[in-house]
Amino acid sequence: MRKILVVGAGQSGLQLALGLQQHGYEVTLMSNRTADEIRSGRVMSTQCMFHTALQHERDLQLNFWESQAPKIEGLGVSVAGPESQRVVDWVGKLDGHAQSVDQRVKMAGWMETFAQRGGQLVIHGAAVSDLDYFSRTYDLVLVSAGKGELVSMFERDASRSPYTEPQRALAVAYVHGLGPRPEHPEFDAVRCNLVPGVGELFIMPTYTVSGRADILFWEGVPGGPLDVFRGVKDPSEHLALTLELMERFTPWEYARATNVELTDAGGTLSGRYAPTVRNPIGRLPGGGSVLGVADVVVANDPITGQGSNSASKCAAAYLAAIVEHGDKPFDDDWMRATFDRYWATAQHVTKWTNAMLAPPPEHVLNLIGAAGQLPPVADRFANGFNDPADFENFFFDPDKANAYLASVSG
Numbered sequence: 001m002r003k004i005l006v007v008g009a010g011q012s013g014l015q016l017a018l019g020l021q022q023h024g025y026e027v028t029l030m031s032n033r034t035a036d037e038i039r040s041g042r043v044m045s046t047q048c049m050f051h052t053a054l055q056h057e058r059d060l061q062l063n064f065w066e067s068q069a070p071k072i073e074g075l076g077v078s079v080a081g082p083e084s085q086r087v088v089d090w091v092g093k094l095d096g097h098a099q100s101v102d103q104r105v106k107m108a109g110w111m112e113t114f115a116q117r118g119g120q121l122v123i124h125g126a127a128v129s130d131l132d133y134f135s136r137t138y139d140l141v142l143v144s145a146g147k148g149e150l151v152s153m154f155e156r157d158a159s160r161s162p163y164t165e166p167q168r169a170l171a172v173a174y175v176h177g178l179g180p181r182p183e184h185p186e187f188d189a190v191r192c193n194l195v196p197g198v199g200e201l202f203i204m205p206t207y208t209v210s211g212r213a214d215i216l217f218w219e220g221v222p223g224g225p226l227d228v229f230r231g232v233k234d235p236s237e238h239l240a241l242t243l244e245l246m247e248r249f250t251p252w253e254y255a256r257a258t259n260v261e262l263t264d265a266g267g268t269l270s271g272r273y274a275p276t277v278r279n280p281i282g283r284l285p286g287g288g289s290v291l292g293v294a295d296v297v298v299a300n301d302p303i304t305g306q307g308s309n310s311a312s313k314c315a316a317a318y319l320a321a322i323v324e325h326g327d328k329p330f331d332d333d334w335m336r337a338t339f340d341r342y343w344a345t346a347q348h349v350t351k352w353t354n355a356m357l358a359p360p361p362e363h364v365l366n367l368i369g370a371a372g373q374l375p376p377v378a379d380r381f382a383n384g385f386n387d388p389a390d391f392e393n394f395f396f397d398p399d400k401a402n403a404y405l406a407s408v409s410g
């Protein structure tokens, strides 16, 4: 039986470990935290996942929380004008629903399932020296440890990483008590509020440790008026600041947030990171190779809510590549080809996400504005979050955008 080590128990590592286990591999999963520590710890993401990524979980029968988590059926966009009024406001319908299950719930639950099914779970923060040893005792070592220290083994790919600095300051608060969206309250939706030159406020329903809740997520341009969460340690101060900024920049969202309270003491998160694509093969001091997974190799800014989706897609692509490879050695050529298989989808996510971090060109402003009058445009934009490859067809190139708008308006 082939022996595989998975380092890091997040979306990609757990999905891979559970998938490999189902295929009869002898899997060891190394996590720097126990399931209980994860469950009772701090939130890690907003983790909104769209249809394709959710389907990979269903394919492995890992959709344990699908019936409890709110079904997100739409994606709305508002743009704030100079007087903090809404100059654009629409909601597109998703073909398949999206869901956000708090990673504290999901990762803790999946980790326990992995152990109950006989998987070897090791609680240990792996260091490069550990991996040096394990690369000799396992057929394959997969590093799915997110944006932590182990990324130092994977060289940054400058040709695929246009930014060297973080492009947004992130601040998340999980709350109970948010009022319904005034428009179409009959279905749940992600709300993307764009405040030109300042940043974005995302609001979405989630399923957390205390049941249904909503997430208030500010993405601030560094150095701007939203970049004020650094050093805020007290969760209630974090929430007060979040609400203050909502009142100032997105009063229509503040109006339904006046009675909110934090879900729990771990319900806030702030930080920032530079979007980075890396060489997928990590070189160990002893000469061995390890394969990087998901955020380790492609870490995009969460502005487009793609990281967990990409982690699910990466895990699905790697699982198929491992199974198809049978008993052959997992050499560097295979690692490169396996990453390329993932990059076929990840490249579109990366291009679109990096574009959304920059000030929008005129043809993009036109598209976003036109979606208010043309529901098919709103729907197509919303469904691009599930399959960002579609943006190639109508979003980046002004001629294609204009031709598309002409075809829909006609």
Ligand SMILES: Cc1cc2nc3c(=O)[nH]c(=O)nc-3n(C[C@H](O)[C@H](O)[C@H](O)COP(=O)(O)OP(=O)(O)OC[C@H]3O[C@@H](n4cnc5c(N)ncnc54)[C@H](O)[C@@H]3O)c2cc1C
Binding pocket: 007, 008, 009, 010, 011, 012, 013, 030, 031, 032, 033, 044, 045, 046, 047, 048, 049, 124, 125, 126, 127, 144, 145, 146, 147, 148, 149, 150, 170, 171, 172, 269, 293, 294, 295, 296, 302, 304, 305, 306, 307, 308, 309, 310, 311
């Ligand atoms: C504020 C914010 C909002 C986001 N919103 C969304 C969203 O709405 N939609 C979306 O799709 N994505 C979103 N993302 C991105 C998404 O959360 C990540 O891209 C995704 O979780 C990456 O999965 P992963 O498996 O690569 O890594 P992770 O989920 O980061 O998991 C890595 C795991 O490895 C562990 N680990 C680290 N170092 C070691 C070590 N040395 N040894 C052992 N274990 C280790 C960590 O503790 C962690 O459990 C968001 C991210 C942030 C920060």
